[in-house]
Amino acid sequence: MELQIGLPLFYFLLLGFAILMYVLLDGFDLGIGILYPWFNTDAEHDHLMRSISHVWDGNETWLVFGGVILFGAFPLAYASIASLLYLPIMLMLIGLIFRGVAFEYRFKSHTSKVWWNRAFAIGSSLAAFCQGLMLGVLVQGVDADSIASSSLQWLTPFSLFTGLAVMAGYALLGCTYLTMKSRGDIQQKAARYGQRLLLFVMLAMLLVSLFTLYQQPEIRERWFGGAHSLILMLLPLLAILAARLLFRDLGRVQRQFAAEADISIRHESRPFWLAASLFLLAFAGLVAGLFPYLLPHQISFYTAAAPDSSLSFMLPGVLIFLPLILAYTLWGYHIFRGKVEDYEEGY
């Protein structure tokens, strides 16, 4: 029994890792797309695009990776979830298409630049919103037999709210990325928006948690019934701690000119890592509530698991290539380390 569960559990964790990587990495570059309309000048927009133009493609690959791991390791779940969430997925893909091509065309355009700005901002926002909406649908539960019906049961106030919450969360990640990669006005602006977004994100996390606990007795039971609930309680506590630190850091970044003395305790990179850890904690809380389900209360990871022959075939690939991928991805970030320079670089 142990062994039979072992491989599927590994892929369940791998899927979680892929989703988390995607959310953190594409989160910040989608977030920059969401923030885009709040920056006004061409120079600022150039700067925003330049800060992510070399990484967006790699970041988005984690979405494909998550998709194919779901496909290869849990075909049943992939088939059900993808067709259940048909419209949000299609709209997300359209959003990703427009924001993706905007990177290439914007820098080469003159008269059509304004349209590529729109494509980038609207596409990023649409993709993020759809992802949040899908998250909401999975949390609140959806009937697996409803593929054929014309009902729009994925469209509820709750899922609309989670859509907005994820947009805000990505925008927060984007702000902290800009705090790290920019200087001057853009950095100031990012830190200022970051603080406001952080307040909204914390409120949204609270509301979503309360609603889920209220709506779903199984999750309530898990969080409050038993010894491990003490460990689970650590998650919100750590989240509050991280949020507090993040708020202070973002505040200090803004005070750079006011008080030179503060400069020694001014963290420009830490906000990003704090925001990332907020996401990590929220994600851990989510998984703690939903485990072992891929489609809550209907498809668990062990019922959806592909036969062992498939799971063990992928294993060496994952074990060999994933560390390599992480290594060269890190190396790539290292090569482009430091602040974004406002000159034309590259090809």
Add this chain to the structure above:
Amino acid sequence: MELDAALLSRLQFAFTVSFHIIFPSITIGLATLIAIWEGLWLKTGNPVYLQLAKFWIKPFAITFGMGVVSGIVLSYEFGTNFSEFSRITGAVIGPLMAYEVLTAFFLEAGFLGIMLFGWQRVGPKLHFMATVVVAVGTWISAFWIIAANSWMHTPAGHIIVDGVFHVESWWQVIFNPSMPYRFTHMLLAAFITGTFVVLATSAWQLRHSEHKNMARKGLSMTLWLALILTPLQAYVGDLHGLNVKEHQPVKLAAMEGIWAEREAGAPLLLFAIPDRVAEKNHFEIGIPKLASLILTHDPDGELMGLKAVPADERPNVAVVFFSFRVMVGIGVLMILIAFTGAFLRWRGSLYQSRWFLTACSYLAPSGIIAVLAGWYVVEVGRQPWLVHGLVRTIDVVSPLPAERVLFSLTLFVLTYSLLFGVYLYFMRKLIRKGPPPLEKLSQQLIGVKASGYAVALAKQIKPEQEQH
């Protein structure tokens, strides 16, 4: 008329996959060419090679971007529109795609950033390595996706348990009977497509007396490549055809337009109008016995015809028949161009022959059209099966409401039509703009690692770039 969700899903997949394949077909060849030029520049120091690499890297970048965004769609479309197919074959197809992502997609994406934007941040050798890695990544990607696709044509290495496919031998799944042929055929097709895009552009530039040195180098190299690759492709295509005859005789019958259950001494039809209802061809023009000679190496050899199987196991004959002729026709044209080019080169009038340069410049999209036509032969020819002989397409479509699929299909048609126009516009713009001038390349900032120095130089160059 009642909307048919299954038909709409199939149309949507056909449309999105057709749109997608245009871009990798170009980038596989172009990435390889750019890597070759960069390598030659490092080796010889001849700046014309660098100019070629730098000129083509921009069209490459937008083409690659289009391929990425249209490719993500496909990785989800199996589940959204063919959920039952995903459920029963996921254990076979899914892991192959997982390997594609692990061994190719991340690799391409990871090194693309350095290839496009890293000129000032890494040394020339490291940059060259990044370009090579991107090129090799495109080949690896083709390997896995062709393995998955070929398995659907010639399934092997699996067993079916309770209606679900399990794998017994991954070796047999990956290197299934048609895979080596299809992979070689497709990889060559992609190289040829990239080659002809560059060939046509170089010819166009020479025709307009622009960037002569670079254009000559580009034309010369691609004509040599075409001279090797196009006859080789004809040979590989022939082998692939023999493989189809062995494993998918019905598809072959549709390609050749053979109806009789068995036909000895079958003619090679140059033209005909296949009629599914009457089960025969109209207006046949053919070369007697040639099809039999090519496929059985005997002028009186027997070939299986469409009537050997029930009507509901035959593909749409006309689509397969005409697509095949389009592909072969373009192939023949390409071979003619390659040999004519070699002849003119021998005569020493290659760069002056205006009619030849004009003819070449019209061939820019030839590779893409041939690739699309070839894939229509392959995919339409497999119908009504999704997994040949085992899974019918119609049985594994998601039970979605038709209007939902109609909505997404409409969105894709609108989005892709718009983007295709935009793509052509920017390709034209980039090609007209031409390469960076040699003087500027000579003070290129490759591998200036001391960042202060690089910044100062870049700032000095920036005003010039803004002038265009």
